[in-house]
Amino acid sequence: MPIHNNDIKEIFTRVADLLEIKGENQFRVRAYRNAARTIGELSQNVADMVEKGEDLTEISGIGKDLAGKIEEIVKTGTLKMLQDLEKETSPELTKLLQIPGLGAKRVKLIYEKLGITNVKELKESAEKGILSKLYGLGEKTEKKILREIGRLEESEKRFNIAAAEQIADSYIQYLKKLSGVNDVIIAGSYRRRKETVGDLDILTTCEQDTDIMEHFVKYEDVSEVISKGNTKSSVILRSGIQVDIRVFTPESYGSALLYFTGSKAHNIAIRKIAQEMGLKINEYGVFKTDKKIAGKSEEEVYKQIDLPYIPPELRENRGEIESARKGKLPNLLELGDIRGDLHIHTEWSDGHFTIEEMAEAARERGYEYIAITEHSRHTSVANGLTPERLAQQIRRIDEINHKLDGITILKGIEVDILEDGSLDLPDEILSKLDIVICSVHYKFNLSRKEQTARIINALQNPYTNVLGHPTGRMINKREPYQVDMEKIIKCARDNNCFLELNSHPDRLDLNDIHCKMAKQMGVKIAISTDAHSINGLDYMRYGIGQGRRGWLEPHDVINTRTLSELQKLLKK
Numbered sequence: 001m002p003i004h005n006n007d008i009k010e011i012f013t014r015v016a017d018l019l020e021i022k023g024e025n026q027f028r029v030r031a032y033r034n035a036a037r038t039i040g041e042l043s044q045n046v047a048d049m050v051e052k053g054e055d056l057t058e059i060s061g062i063g064k065d066l067a068g069k070i071e072e073i074v075k076t077g078t079l080k081m082l083q084d085l086e087k088e089t090s091p092e093l094t095k096l097l098q099i100p101g102l103g104a105k106r107v108k109l110i111y112e113k114l115g116i117t118n119v120k121e122l123k124e125s126a127e128k129g130i131l132s133k134l135y136g137l138g139e140k141t142e143k144k145i146l147r148e149i150g151r152l153e154e155s156e157k158r159f160n161i162a163a164a165e166q167i168a169d170s171y172i173q174y175l176k177k178l179s180g181v182n183d184v185i186i187a188g189s190y191r192r193r194k195e196t197v198g199d200l201d202i203l204t205t206c207e208q209d210t211d212i213m214e215h216f217v218k219y220e221d222v223s224e225v226i227s228k229g230n231t232k233s234s235v236i237l238r239s240g241i242q243v244d245i246r247v248f249t250p251e252s253y254g255s256a257l258l259y260f261t262g263s264k265a266h267n268i269a270i271r272k273i274a275q276e277m278g279l280k281i282n283e284y285g286v287f288k289t290d291k292k293i294a295g296k297s298e299e300e301v302y303k304q305i306d307l308p309y310i311p312p313e314l315r316e317n318r319g320e321i322e323s324a325r326k327g328k329l330p331n332l333l334e335l336g337d338i339r340g341d342l343h344i345h346t347e348w349s350d351g352h353f354t355i356e357e358m359a360e361a362a363r364e365r366g367y368e369y370i371a372i373t374e375h376s377r378h379t380s381v382a383n384g385l386t387p388e389r390l391a392q393q394i395r396r397i398d399e400i401n402h403k404l405d406g407i408t409i410l411k412g413i414e415v416d417i418l419e420d421g422s423l424d425l426p427d428e429i430l431s432k433l434d435i436v437i438c439s440v441h442y443k444f445n446l447s448r449k450e451q452t453a454r455i456i457n458a459l460q461n462p463y464t465n466v467l468g469h470p471t472g473r474m475i476n477k478r479e480p481y482q483v484d485m486e487k488i489i490k491c492a493r494d495n496n497c498f499l500e501l502n503s504h505p506d507r508l509d510l511n512d513i514h515c516k517m518a519k520q521m522g523v524k525i526a527i528s529t530d531a532h533s534i535n536g537l538d539y540m541r542y543g544i545g546q547g548r549r550g551w552l553e554p555h556d557v558i559n560t561r562t563l564s565e566l567q568k569l570l571k572k
């Protein structure tokens with residue numbers, strides 16, 4: 001069994017969850033949570049490192065004890081400590097923590113008082129009204145829990161793009177090992193860079209007599225073969241994700257790729273245009289009466305219906321076909337257009353590296369500048385900065401900039417928006433910064449009107465530059481808070497503020513639709529990673545994917561600018 005970093009991340013997260021439900025020491029809980037995050041963000045494969053006998057304690061945040069546990073997971077596939085914890089409590093208890101509104105304390109209460117150990121039992125007791133009788137819960141909470149369970153059941157079926165990417169990369173590498181295999185590509189929502197994918201759709205072309213299907217189902221990660229045929233097979237992997245594969249001839253590769261990239265809505269629109277022109281399009285090609293006239297490449301297929309190539313991220317039938325027809329497709333942003341990262345945490349708050357380490361890592365990625373943006377004092381769990389510590393950091397950054405070549409560090413902050421919309425730090429210190437991001441980190445459940453007013457108030461602060469993760473959603477985990485996005489975008493425009501597209505794969509916030517809305521309303525976006533570690537800088541690619549889905553072009557994004565252009569934009 002290959003152990004992916006994501007498996008280790010999940011095991012450590014479960015350990016942390018169960019320890020927390022048991023009411024264990026917070027430091028111990030946090031050590032496992034941090035380790036889970038570190039491993040999740042790592043670009044090297046930990047299993048390979050173990051195999052090569054590399055020293056895992058070189059990874060920041062991983063001590064001897066955790067290194068031993070990682071080795072145990074890589075070698076045995078499980079962790080004895082987790083099994084013991086599960087025996088002591090119940091393996092499905094951690095599931096309950098995914099329900100917003102249920103923290104470790106409440107799960108402990110529900111478990112101890114009602115003996116509830118899984119989501120099904122929780123749902124039953126909420127439906128019967130038993131839950132609301134518990135101390136501190138009440139009917140409103142009970143109703144909310146029922147709603148959230150419904151949502152959880154829905155989201156279970158979809159995988160986050162980052163998790164899907166890890167799984168997909170290994171599978172593709174494996175498939176390419178078979179000789180006679182030519183193209184291997186993942187189509188579907190994955191190629192459209194959607195934030196979550198329902199399943200993976202692989203397309204291949206092979207030399208004759210290549211038994212790709214046999215090779216496909218033999219992958220060690222496969223837990224169930226749903227079907228196996230000559231041109232099409234489906235399996236379920238250990239993680240629960242379904243993978244479909246189809247083989248095509250090179251003559252049909254383009255039309256198949258177009259068809260299976262979707263979206264379904266885009267395909268239907270394309271087919272309709274073809275029909276009106278007396279043509280037929282399917283996965284095998286473009287046909288005039290019964291004669292095949294195209295199919296080798298996607299470009300060729302689009303050309304038959306008088307359209308230019310449309311990038312996969314735009315294929316949602318949200319106006320791309322009309323724009324293509326008018327020759328007005330956006331010139332989509334690319335990773336290479338990004339000149340810097342404007343949302344970075346270091347060990348001054350809850351990051352894992354020093355300012356210098358983050359700056360050097362950013363320079364290695366070809367960036368011209370970064371902004372250091374720690375949390376502010378209200379977020380005390382993240383060691384948020386007081387005005388005094390921020391003043392100290394400003395001096396420190398000046399010193400580092402003086403010594404450092406090839407990259408400029410901007411002085412910033414991710415300041416909390418307090419409940420009344422004021423900022424958590426005084427104007428006096430904010431005025432000394434190059435960039436001020438303001439973010440909502442608590443009181444997510446205000447009414448739409450109150451939450452919108454709160455954010456608008458923050459945007460009106462003369463020192464605010466960027467609204468961080470504007471809706472606060474955590475994909476598959478937490479719904480966005482209720483806001484009137486149109487009002488917020490207008491307010492940002494009137495106050496020369498920008499909106500963040502936070503590239504963390506659990507956030508991707510702003511989403512695609514709001515990015516497009518901001519662009520149309522004339523508000524620019526900052527695509528940042530919110531990195532807490534060096535590897536966190538590499539999340540930029542997910543933000544780029546989401547931004548492309550939101551029709552963003554280089555000039556719509558502030559961190560495609562040179563340093564001096566950016567500085568002009570930030571000066572209000």
Ligand code: DGT
Binds near residue numbers: 190196199200262267
């Ligand atoms: P997912 O897997 O839910 O994240 O979304 P997709 O877009 O990957 O959808 P999936 O896996 O069901 O199918 C892959 C592609 O195949 C889809 O994007 C378009 C195409 N496709 C599937 N079913 C139909 C259909 O009934 N009609 C048309 N025109 N295309 C379809």
Ligand code: CA
Binds near residue numbers: 188189198199200201
């Ligand atoms: Ca799919």
Ligand code: CA
Binds near residue numbers: 188199200244
């Ligand atoms: Ca599929």
Ligand code: ZN
Binds near residue numbers: 468
């Ligand atoms: Zn934040």
